Amino acid sequence: MLYKIPPASQLQDTQFVQVEGPDGLTTGYQYNAESRTLYFKESQIIIPSFHGVSHVAEDPVPNATVDMPGLMSADDKAKLESLIQMRLGVLGFMGAGFPDDGGWMQGDIIMASGSELLSIERIGNVVRFTVDSQIPLNCNCEACAQIYWIQDETDVKAIRPPSCAGVLPDVNAYGELAVYLFPESVVVDPNNVADTIKNKNDYPALIFKRYEDSTTPALGQMEMVLRRSTSGTSTVGWSMTPGDPAQNEFAECVWFTGTDTDGNRIRFDLQSEDDPGLFGALLYKGHTLTRKMGVITDYRPTVLTTNQYEVRYWDIQNQSPSGSSFTATNIWRYNNPENAFTNPSAPKSLALDGYSQVLQIGTLVQLWEMKISDTVTRRYFNLEPHLSANVIYNLTNAQRFGDALTTESDTDTETGGAATDIRLLEKKLWGTTWFEDPVYISESSTLVGPLGNQFVADIDYDLPGLKVIDLGATDADFHYPVFLWDRHNHQNFYAKILLGQPDSSNFPPIDILLRAPIDSYGNVFMQVIDSATPTGSDPYIVVSNVSWDELPSTGTLQILNNVVEDSDPVYTWEYITKAWHPYGIMLIGTTSFPVSGVTSVDPTVVGLVHEDYNAPCLRLEFSINNDSEIVQLQFKYGILDMNQSYSLSDGSINDDKVKDFEENNYVVSQWLQQNGFITSTENPSSTPTDFRVYVGGYLPAPVGSVTERWNTLELLVRDDQLWVWWNDLIIPPSTTLSPVAVNTPYFPFDTDVDLGKFGLRMWPGTKVRSLAVYDQNTMKNEFIHGQLQITA
Numbered sequence: 001m002l003y004k005i006p007p008a009s010q011l012q013d014t015q016f017v018q019v020e021g022p023d024g025l026t027t028g029y030q031y032n033a034e035s036r037t038l039y040f041k042e043s044q045i046i047i048p049s050f051h052g053v054s055h056v057a058e059d060p061v062p063n064a065t066v067d068m069p070g071l072m073s074a075d076d077k078a079k080l081e082s083l084i085q086m087r088l089g090v091l092g093f094m095g096a097g098f099p100d101d102g103g104w105m106q107g108d109i110i111m112a113s114g115s116e117l118l119s120i121e122r123i124g125n126v127v128r129f130t131v132d133s134q135i136p137l138n139c140n141c142e143a144c145a146q147i148y149w150i151q152d153e154t155d156v157k158a159i160r161p162p163s164c165a166g167v168l169p170d171v172n173a174y175g176e177l178a179v180y181l182f183p184e185s186v187v188v189d190p191n192n193v194a195d196t197i198k199n200k201n202d203y204p205a206l207i208f209k210r211y212e213d214s215t216t217p218a219l220g221q222m223e224m225v226l227r228r229s230t231s232g233t234s235t236v237g238w239s240m241t242p243g244d245p246a247q248n249e250f251a252e253c254v255w256f257t258g259t260d261t262d263g264n265r266i267r268f269d270l271q272s273e274d275d276p277g278l279f280g281a282l283l284y285k286g287h288t289l290t291r292k293m294g295v296i297t298d299y300r301p302t303v304l305t306t307n308q309y310e311v312r313y314w315d316i317q318n319q320s321p322s323g324s325s326f327t328a329t330n331i332w333r334y335n336n337p338e339n340a341f342t343n344p345s346a347p348k349s350l351a352l353d354g355y356s357q358v359l360q361i362g363t364l365v366q367l368w369e370m371k372i373s374d375t376v377t378r379r380y381f382n383l384e385p386h387l388s389a390n391v392i393y394n395l396t397n398a399q400r401f402g403d404a405l406t407t408e409s410d411t412d413t414e415t416g417g418a419a420t421d422i423r424l425l426e427k428k429l430w431g432t433t434w435f436e437d438p439v440y441i442s443e444s445s446t447l448v449g450p451l452g453n454q455f456v457a458d459i460d461y462d463l464p465g466l467k468v469i470d471l472g473a474t475d476a477d478f479h480y481p482v483f484l485w486d487r488h489n490h491q492n493f494y495a496k497i498l499l500g501q502p503d504s505s506n507f508p509p510i511d512i513l514l515r516a517p518i519d520s521y522g523n524v525f526m527q528v529i530d531s532a533t534p535t536g537s538d539p540y541i542v543v544s545n546v547s548w549d550e551l552p553s554t555g556t557l558q559i560l561n562n563v564v565e566d567s568d569p570v571y572t573w574e575y576i577t578k579a580w581h582p583y584g585i586m587l588i589g590t591t592s593f594p595v596s597g598v599t600s601v602d603p604t605v606v607g608l609v610h611e612d613y614n615a616p617c618l619r620l621e622f623s624i625n626n627d628s629e630i631v632q633l634q635f636k637y638g639i640l641d642m643n644q645s646y647s648l649s650d651g652s653i654n655d656d657k658v659k660d661f662e663e664n665n666y667v668v669s670q671w672l673q674q675n676g677f678i679t680s681t682e683n684p685s686s687t688p689t690d691f692r693v694y695v696g697g698y699l700p701a702p703v704g705s706v707t708e709r710w711n712t713l714e715l716l717v718r719d720d721q722l723w724v725w726w727n728d729l730i731i732p733p734s735t736t737l738s739p740v741a742v743n744t745p746y747f748p749f750d751t752d753v754d755l756g757k758f759g760l761r762m763w764p765g766t767k768v769r770s771l772a773v774y775d776q777n778t779m780k781n782e783f784i785h786g787q788l789q790i791t792a
C-alpha cells in the first residue's frame with residue numbers, strides 16, 4: 001500500500017495524504033518535510049463501531065497483523081506485551097469480552113489537537129492502548145481537522161476530558177449554533193437525509209443565533225425549546241433577547257412552562273425599568289406577579305361608580321412620582337360574589353369606595369398589571385378604604401319652608417288655625433333680605449306700599465315652600481337679589497338643598513355662595529326726621545326707629561319714598577360715619593340728602609342696602625321653554641365678580657344686579673337637557689339619560705307614600721374640590737366648554753378662600769323647600785405634631 005504514497009518531491013510540509021487500503025479502508029498521513037516523515041492520522045480511519053463475534057458483530061479484519069493497517073488482534077497484543085515486558089490494559093472497550101477472546105480491541109479514544117496524535121498512554125504499570133475509530137466534527141480539510149470527540153467508557157454518547165489535564169481543551173466556534181434533538185425512534189433514510197432533517201423545527205432545540213430584530217449589530221439571542229406544540233410553537237422552554245439599544249429597548253427574558261386548560265401558553269417574563277428608583281417585575285401571562293408601588297394623583301370622572309383613580313408609579317427611594325399617569329381600579333370586596341352580575345335580585349357588584357371614603361390623593365397603592373392585549377393593559381390595586389373623621393359631617397344648620405302650623409285659636413292669624421312657619425326662622429342663625437315682611441307707610445292717612453325691592457321671598461303653602469316672586473312695581477323700585485345665608489363660617493362642609501324647577505321662562509339663575517363673604521346686615525328700615533347741609537360741614541341726616549347696633553359704621557341707604565322724580569332720580573344715599581343724636585342717630589355723608597323738606601307728617605323712609613361682594617359661587621343656569629317643555633340646566637363655578645355684567649341679560653333685570661364671573665376664570669358643566677316637564681310620573685327623554693328635573697311641590701296625586709317631589713342638589717366643599725350632585729347624578733365640569741383646563745369629576749375650588757359663609761342668592765322663579773348645612777369633623781390628637789417629650 002505504501003507504493004501509493006506520492007514521492008517526497010511532490011509533497012509539501014503538513015500536507016495531508018489519504019491512501020486507500022484493503023476492503024475500502026482509508027488511511028490518512030501528515031507529511032513533515034523537515035524529518036521526511038509521514039505521521040499516521042488515526043482519526044481518519046472510518047470503520048463501523050462494532051466488535052467481534054462474541055460482541056455485537058463480526059471482526060471486519062479477522063487476520064490483521066502488525067504488518068497490516070487496521071485493528072490489532074489478540075495475537076498482536078500478546079506480541080506487544082512480550083516486547084515491552086508488561087501487561088497491556090485495554091480500557092473502556094465497547095464490546096462485552098476481552099481482547100484475547102479472539103475478537104478485536106475497541107476502547108478509549110484520546111483527543112489530540114494540532115499535529116500531534118497520542119495513541120498509547122501509560123498510567124502506572126498499565127499502558128492504555130487506544131484503537132477506537134475517531135468520529136471527526138470537521139471535514140477532511142487538514143486545516144479544519146483539529147477537534148475530536150472523545151468517547152467516555154461510562155457512556156458511549158458522552159464526552160470526557162483527557163486524563164493529562166482533566167479538562168476539555170478550549171473550543172472556539174464561529175457563527176450560529178443550533179442543536180436539534182431528534183427522538184431515537186426517528187429512522188433516517190441514508191439516501192434522503194434531508195427528508196428527515198427538514199422536520200427539525202418539530203423537535204426540542206438549543207439555538208444560539210444573531211439577534212435580527214435590531215438595527216444595532218453584534219447582538220445575539222438564545223433559545224432553548226424543551227417541548228413543542230403540534231404547530232411547532234415552543235410550549236416549554238426559555239428565550240432571551242437583548243433588545244435594540246438604538247430604540248431604548250430592554251432585554252427580554254421569557255420562560256414557557258406548558259399550557260393551561262384553555263390551551264394558552266403559560267408564560268413568565270422578567271420586566272426591567274430604566275428608572276433606577278422603580279422596581280422591575282415578574283410577569284405571568286403578561287400580568288405582574290410582583291407588585292409595583294403607585295401614588296394616587298387624581299380621580300377619574302367615574303370614580304364613584306367604578307373605583308377608578310389616576311395613578312403614577314412611585315419612586316420609593318426618592319419619594320417622588322415617576323412616568324405618565326394611568327387608570328387603576330381599586331378592588332377590595334365584591335357584594336354577592338357567588339352570584340352573576342346579571343342576577344335580578346342580588347347581583348354581584350364591586351364594593352364602591354364612595355360609600356365609606358374615596359381614597360385621598362397622595363395615597364400609596366401596590367399595583368397589579370393585567371395585559372389584555374398588545375395595546376391594552378389594565379391595572380388594579382387592593383386597598384380597603386377606612387372610615388375617617390374627615391368624611392363625617394355634623395349638622396350645623398337647617399331650615400324648611402312651607403309647612404302650615406296649627407296654633408291656638410286666640411292667636412290664630414290664619415283661617416283654620418294655621419300659622420306661617422316664617423316665624424320659625426331663627427334670625428340669629430339665618431340671615432335674610434327681602435323676606436316675607438313688606439314695608440308699608442302711612443302718608444296723609446293713606447297706606448302706601450309695599451315699598452323697597454321688586455323681588456321678595458314669599459312662603460307659598462300651596463307649593464309648599466319658599467318662592468321668590470316679582471312684585472312688578474315701578475322703575476323706582478330696586479332689583480336686588482333675595483339673600484338667605486347661614487350665619488356660621490365654614491371651611492369644609494356638605495350642603496343639601498331641595499329645589500323646584502323654576503316656573504318662569506324668563507328669570508336669572510340661582511346662585512349658591514360657598515365660603516363666601518356675606519354682609520351680616522339684613523334689611524333695616526328707619527325714618528328720616530331731619531336733614532341738613534351746614535355751611536362748612538358735611539351734610540347729614542337724622543334717623544329714628546333704629547338702634548345703634550342695627551347700622552354699620554358706613555353704608556348705603558335706599559330711599560323708599562318721596563323720591564324726586566326728575567330726569568335723573570336719585571334712589572340711594574351713602575354715609576361715611578354715624579354719630580349719636582338726641583332724637584336718633586346722625587348719619588354723615590359727603591353729598592346732600594336728595595329729599596328736602598323732611599317732616600314727620602310726610603315721613604321719608606329709608607332702608608339699609610345689603611352689600612354684595614365678589615365671592616366663590618356655583619350658579620345654576622336654567623333655560624326653560626314653556627311651549628316645548630324643554631328644560632336645560634348648566635352648572636357654572638367661579639368667582640362672582642361685581643364688576644362683570646350678566647352675560648345672559650335680556651334687559652328685564654334693571655341695574656343688572658345679577659353680575660357674572662371673572663372673565664375666563666370659571667368652569668362649566670355640559671348643558672343637561674330634559675324633553676318634557678315632570679309633574680307626576682312622566683318619564684321624558686333626557687341627555688344624559690339619568691338627568692331629571694322635577695317641577696317641585698305637591699304631586700297631583702300621591703305616588704305610593706310620596707306626596708311631593710323635589711330636586712336634590714348636594715354640594716361637598718373639601719379643600720380645593722367642589723363636588724356636585726343633582727338628583728344623585730354627579731355633575732362633572734366640561735373639558736371642552738370650560739375656559740380653564742380641567743379633567744376631574746369635581747370643580748376645582750379656589751384655594752385662596754378657605755373660610756366663609758354658605759348662602760343662596762335668588763331671583764324670581766326660585767323655589768326652595770329646605771336646605772341644610774353639615775360641617776366636616778377634624779381629626780386631632782396629642783400626637784399629631786409628632787412630638788412627645790417627657791422631662792424631669
